[in-house]
Amino acid sequence: MQFASRLDNVETSAIRELFKLLGKPGIISFAGGFPDSAMFDVEGLKEASQKALTEEPGGALQYGATEGYEPLRTQLGAFMKTKGVDVDPSGLIVTTGSQQALDLLGKTMISPGDKVIVEGPTFLATIQCFRLYGAQLISAPIDANGVKTDELEKLIAEHKPRFVYLIPTFGNPSGAMLSLERRKKVLELAVKYQTLIVEDDPYGDLYFGEAPPPSILALSKDVPGSRELLAHCGSLSKVLSPGLRIGWMIAPAELLAKATMCKQFSDAHTSTFSQATAAQYLKSGRMPATLAHVREVYGQRAQAMGAALERELGDAVSFTQPQGGLFFWARLTGANGKLADANELAKRAIEKLVAFVPGAPFFAEKPDVATLRLSFATADVAKIEEGVKRLGQAL
Amino acid sequence: MQFASRLDNVETSAIRELFKLLGKPGIISFAGGFPDSAMFDVEGLKEASQKALTEEPGGALQYGATEGYEPLRTQLGAFMKTKGVDVDPSGLIVTTGSQQALDLLGKTMISPGDKVIVEGPTFLATIQCFRLYGAQLISAPIDANGVKTDELEKLIAEHKPRFVYLIPTFGNPSGAMLSLERRKKVLELAVKYQTLIVEDDPYGDLYFGEAPPPSILALSKDVPGSRELLAHCGSLSKVLSPGLRIGWMIAPAELLAKATMCKQFSDAHTSTFSQATAAQYLKSGRMPATLAHVREVYGQRAQAMGAALERELGDAVSFTQPQGGLFFWARLTGANGKLADANELAKRAIEKLVAFVPGAPFFAEKPDVATLRLSFATADVAKIEEGVKRLGQAL
Known part of the structure; x- marks a missing residue:
């Protein structure tokens, strides 16, 4: 074959x-x-799923909008607000885990031969996912404070990548935390080189002492023109349950529309049963x-x-x-x-x-x-x- | 952008x-x-989801194998057996709705410019899904008995397609039912031209009078060499609930392995919460x-x-x-x-x-x-x- x-x-x-x-x-x-x-x-999720099937069986079991189940989008918007991000429910789409957000970014953005900058090291499934769309990956060096932004700038200038993919907070595998100063620098680079930055953030809620610096997305409000050059991927997998496969992506409207179209032909929509359960869970107030x-x-x-x-x-x-x-x-x-x-x-x-x-x-x-x-x-x-x-x- | x-x-x-x-x-x-x-x-699914979370919370909420949740694969194997198909659980993978099976077939099989034969008319999201992978679609005419196999043979001979995609039973949009005679002819064409046939079968269980002819997959046991040229997509969406996003694909081992690799980088796996719920539902005996x-x-x-x-x-x-x-x-x-x-x-x-x-x-x-x-x-x-x-x- x-x-x-x-x-x-x-x-x-x-x-x-x-x-x-x-x-x-x-x-x-x-x-x-x-x-x-x-x-x-488990108890919280049991209650949430029963509530979803009792209060909204049609929503939880029927086909749903490709963009995501409205009550979940609303809850995720509120969740992001607790992390310093103002986003309208229509400004995010629900994805089948954040892995699907990566897949949709690849499908939407990468033509064969396009260059994409990632951290060295970075998440293994990101490497493979982007390569399946024909990306040529460029590796930007990191230290304990995350990607070295001076080196990153040189690579952006040299390679003019389709986008830069970062896991700024407690990255897999590095565990590194991008410093506040470097986060600001990344936003400046986005604007200076008009380069899309993808911030993958499945671990940001999992801090042990004081909270990490705000996400690059949250910081973008202080850097004019940067928000329109950012895609941010979130996930409930590490803090609530990976089995629900609930991720989300916040991105400029034009990119979100293209990603939604691609998602329509990838899996139509994320399990509404999982989405309605997650929405009820977030609504229940058990998350903190x-x-x-x-x-x-x-x-x-x-x-x-x-x-x-x-x-x-x-x-x-x-x-x-x-x-x-x-x-x-x-x-x-x-x-x-x-x-x-x-x-x-x-x-x-x-x-x-x-x-x-x-x-x-x-x-x-x-x-x-x-x-x-x-x-x-x-x-x-x-x-x-x-x-x-x-x-x-x-x- | x-x-x-x-x-x-x-x-x-x-x-x-x-x-x-x-x-x-x-x-x-x-x-x-x-x-x-x-x-x-709704009642049956409530019970099934509670059972899943009570009896196997680790399985239902944790990451799972990309190929699918083992108890569901077993249940789907048994379900296919009631429809005349012998398949080992390892011979099928669970997909996020059968839409994802189409996406994985596209990703795995279609290089830009490859030809794929579909019915005229066929499922709209199939057309778009395959075109996103660069397919050139060839349309084979149908009548009330499904695709006209004499015309199909001419098109296969002329275009040497990467594969032929059919919805043989109550197709969307045609509602047509491929006759038994033509089903057998399709299997002969597969072997004669060594062409992969994709049988999309989300509607086969939804018959009103007597049962339709067996699926092309079920009939393949009578046509030597044909089973290795068949991919079959099933779904619980039309008969149980689309919101669960549970589909499956039965295909030759080599194709299944490649599709699994692609799925790993598409969404890691289908919601284990949905999978465990579907498995409990099928096990409950309520399906008939x-x-x-x-x-x-x-x-x-x-x-x-x-x-x-x-x-x-x-x-x-x-x-x-x-x-x-x-x-x-x-x-x-x-x-x-x-x-x-x-x-x-x-x-x-x-x-x-x-x-x-x-x-x-x-x-x-x-x-x-x-x-x-x-x-x-x-x-x-x-x-x-x-x-x-x-x-x-x-x-």
């Missing part, structure tokens, strides 16, 4: 092979990219307590992992303690002749019954084989300590 | 303009393409009664519409009484100097407070402006009779 030429641009993930090994009995996994099922507010709970639990786990890494691995790794999100991003230093290849370490770690994801596949260009991603989301503190101890042994 | 070149291949639907007028008070609409909300088994109910109600409405059309419009229209599905497909004959342009009739009809969809946009090539589509799904018998009377006045 002959397949479409666009499939030549992607390869099945190397990480998939690793994940097959995770079923090994007794393994402690830091490899996942998902929240802890034990965090889900849910957020407080996940922040506290993940914060403790992040703390425990940071301490364990220092204790067990010492100067063999360097990392920045994440202030939110789900991930540690670490680098093997090779100090004292220790291993500096994360692929090799991953193999040895599996033998010691602990798993993580090597960092190299997260780079669209110039992979750094010394890097690795550790999720602290799904193991409790005791497992985190035991797992990191095993990691030290593997090293 | 500059958009991707693929958007040049589609236009926003002419039908959208019509739909804006449907809000007019007092209008009777035969324009929709959706089932009647009053048919939904639900099917019997929708068949009976829609059957009465189809009967009423056919009688009213004969009574009110006489020889001004020609049509075949549909034996299932949601639609009448009619043609203005122009007899006795009556109007033969369905676009013009649509305008006049709106003035008389009745709406339908002109047929021309459903043709990928050579539109027939005398055709129209009338849905009998959402109006009750009294409304159908009154609406067709108004249609007669408009004519």
Whole structure:
């Protein structure tokens, strides 16, 4: 069978092979990219879904508008307002998880051969998603404060990309938080080079101490002309439930209209059953307590992992303690002749019954084989300590 | 803002303009393409969703496999078995409505410029979906017995299409039912020309009298080598609830693997909440009664519409009484100097407070402006009779 030429641009993930090994009995996994099922507010979602089916069965079970179920758009508008963003319900569309927002951006914006700038490292499924639309990805370097905006400016000037894709807050895999100063700089670059910026923000609500700087979208009100050059993707997956597949995109009207047309032919609309349930949940007022709970639990786990890494691995790794999100991003230093290849370490770690994801596949260009991603989301503190101890042994 | 070149291949639907007028008070609409909300088994779905959240909250709310939620794949396999198809759960993937199956077929199979044969007329969102991937669509003529297989063979031989897309059973918009003889012929053509056949089957369960012939997929067991050249798309949207967005695709393993990879970067997976609910519903054993109910109600409405059309419009229209599905497909004959342009009739009809969809946009090539589509799904018998009377006045 002959397949479409666009499939030549992607390869099945190397990480998939690793994940097959995770079923090994007794393994402690830091490899996942998902929240802890034990965090889900099952009772709240039960109530919300019953309410949706009782009060609005026609809406929850019938075809709906491609743009999204109106009561959910209203609730999401209100949710964004608590985060400093003024958006009319008509200024956002609901997507089937934020993954679909990426897909719609690819479909709407990327012609084969177009350049797109992403962070190095960035979300693996973004790389593959954009490449399926024929994008040539350019990798902008980051540090603990997110993308280096001076380097980013050079790349924008050189490559004139179709857009720049950033996960500014607790990015996957980097866990990095773009500084306030750099956020402002990104907005200036958008205006200066008239370049669309895509802000992917699934983790912004998951902070452990003080709140991160406002999103790039929230800050755009202070930079004239920048709002019309921003697309912002949000998600309930990390804080409420990924299984609902509820994401959203805020973007200029013209882009939103094209993305809606593409969505119509992608999946017609996002499950109205999920949408009506999410709307009822947000309306119920349980979200603030849910957020407080996940922040506290993940914060403790992040703390425990940071301490364990220092204790067990010492100067063999360097990392920045994440202030939110789900991930540690670490680098093997090779100090004292220790291993500096994360692929090799991953193999040895599996033998010691602990798993993580090597960092190299997260780079669209110039992979750094010394890097690795550790999720602290799904193991409790005791497992985190035991797992990191095993990691030290593997090293 | 500059958009991707693929958007040049589609236009926003002419039908959208019509739909804006449907809000007019007092209008009777035969324009929709959706089932009647009053048919939904709300109680059954309430129970199913509560069971899903009680018995398997982790599964229903967490990320899931891109291929689909295992218990649902098992249930769908069993459902297909009742329809004469032997398929292992691993031989199907769950899609976000069957619209997504079309999208994945486009993404997986169509390179820009590739030819795809569709029926003339065919489902509007199929036309747009495939064109977004750069397909050049070839239109194969149909009659009341579905696609004319002798014409289809000529077109396959001439154009060597990437695949042939058919809605063999009660198609949208045609309502036509491909005869058993022609189904077998399609399978022979698949093997003779080594051409992939896509069988889209959202309406096959919605028959009014005796059951239609087995699906092309079910018949493939009698034609050696044909099963490996078939993709079959199913859906719960028309018989249970479109809002769940549960469709599925059965296809050769190699195609299914590529479609799964594409789905991973499209929406990661279909709502596990919807999937777990659908699985519980199918497991509950309520489906046969639900099917019997929708068949009976829609059957009465189809009967009423056919009688009213004969009574009110006489020889001004020609049509075949549909034996299932949601639609009448009619043609203005122009007899006795009556109007033969369905676009013009649509305008006049709106003035008389009745709406339908002109047929021309459903043709990928050579539109027939005398055709129209009338849905009998959402109006009750009294409304159908009154609406067709108004249609007669408009004519």
